[in-house]
Amino acid sequence: MIIKAEEKTLERLFQNHFIRNKKIKNRVAFPAMVCSKYREDGYVATENIEHYKQIAKGGVGLIIQEATCVSDIGRLSKTQLGIWDDGQINGLKQITNAVHSEGCAIVVQIHHAGVKSVDGVYDCPSNFIFNNPSTKTSVKGQEMSEERIKYVTQQFINAGKRAFEAGYDGIELHGAHAYLISQFLNTNVNKRTDRYGLQPELFAINILEGIRKETSEDFILGIRLGAFEPNLESSIKYAKNLEAHVNYLNISNGFYSLFQQSKPDDYPFEAHIYATEKIKQSVEIPVFAANNITSPQMAEDILVKTNADMVCIGRGILINNNWVNDAMAGRDTGRCLHCKMCERF
Numbered sequence: 001m002i003i004k005a006e007e008k009t010l011e012r013l014f015q016n017h018f019i020r021n022k023k024i025k026n027r028v029a030f031p032a033m034v035c036s037k038y039r040e041d042g043y044v045a046t047e048n049i050e051h052y053k054q055i056a057k058g059g060v061g062l063i064i065q066e067a068t069c070v071s072d073i074g075r076l077s078k079t080q081l082g083i084w085d086d087g088q089i090n091g092l093k094q095i096t097n098a099v100h101s102e103g104c105a106i107v108v109q110i111h112h113a114g115v116k117s118v119d120g121v122y123d124c125p126s127n128f129i130f131n132n133p134s135t136k137t138s139v140k141g142q143e144m145s146e147e148r149i150k151y152v153t154q155q156f157i158n159a160g161k162r163a164f165e166a167g168y169d170g171i172e173l174h175g176a177h178a179y180l181i182s183q184f185l186n187t188n189v190n191k192r193t194d195r196y197g198l199q200p201e202l203f204a205i206n207i208l209e210g211i212r213k214e215t216s217e218d219f220i221l222g223i224r225l226g227a228f229e230p231n232l233e234s235s236i237k238y239a240k241n242l243e244a245h246v247n248y249l250n251i252s253n254g255f256y257s258l259f260q261q262s263k264p265d266d267y268p269f270e271a272h273i274y275a276t277e278k279i280k281q282s283v284e285i286p287v288f289a290a291n292n293i294t295s296p297q298m299a300e301d302i303l304v305k306t307n308a309d310m311v312c313i314g315r316g317i318l319i320n321n322n323w324v325n326d327a328m329a330g331r332d333t334g335r336c337l338h339c340k341m342c343e344r345f
């Protein structure tokens, strides 16, 4: 389908395509956005179901459900959604049913905060002082023993199994934004001398292999990776080493404050997009672009320039759930004013 907007065509944006064996109706994804502020037991509230139903109605091809914690002591906030208990499956099933009934695919982002946890347990690959820029506090990350790593690996695998039972089309491992997997990947944080230090992506690979065994061949396995973890060269290396284990890569921020971001001066988009283009050139699997994509035309231009397979529209869709339908109809999709209201959960 070819849609005209601002005198140009949005051809690639509205093409259907496949992730693993799942047909996705266009190239717009709603990325994981933690919005839940309803319950403290990790269970789904009716507001969560309604939230995702409305976003699916707005026309996106794929929803990546917000970071959903695999452990009740690894949460990023007290009201974070959870997938650590079988009792949570029923509520999650209501989200997948609501989204699928609108013709939209959905994966759930599974997550552990590690040293960024609000639960008083500061799991980290190495002893590490974490200065939290949001709360302006610092905590001491506790080096995980091999047994502890295996235990948390199993928590992720169990979460993947629950996601499969709840009807998700797949999972996305949260491997970015300074959370536990990002802590393993970033060699400024991970100073281990054992196999988890020598191969920083091993923790993620063990999780992915375990989930594949417990689910099906069709179940989508994705990972969100930092574009600079801590630099582009290491992120490209991780992308290549993870390629055999995942069905897509979603490129975002790494362990913030510890990354080295760069792009050529004349590159027309921001550094994450530049990194996405370079990563896409290094792998065969689908790659998603994200960060400050503020209009349908910009989304189309990024898809064309980088050859990325999907664009993530986060705050744009939060403020206008109907973003995709509006873009298809050539209507104004609105613009986030960066008021930060969405960050209060």
Ligand SMILES: Cc1cc2nc3c(=O)[nH]c(=O)nc-3n(C[C@H](O)[C@H](O)[C@H](O)COP(=O)(O)O)c2cc1C
Pocket (backbone or CB within 6 Å): 031, 032, 033, 034, 035, 066, 067, 109, 174, 176, 177, 224, 252, 290, 291, 292, 293, 312, 313, 314, 315, 316, 342, 343, 344
């Ligand atoms: C309120 C809020 C919550 C977020 N929650 C998550 C999350 O759960 N997982 C994640 O990977 N990224 C999360 N992000 C980052 C977004 O997925 C997205 O990458 C970021 O907002 C940039 O895209 P945008 O400019 O289109 O909004 C969050 C961002 C915001 C503003």
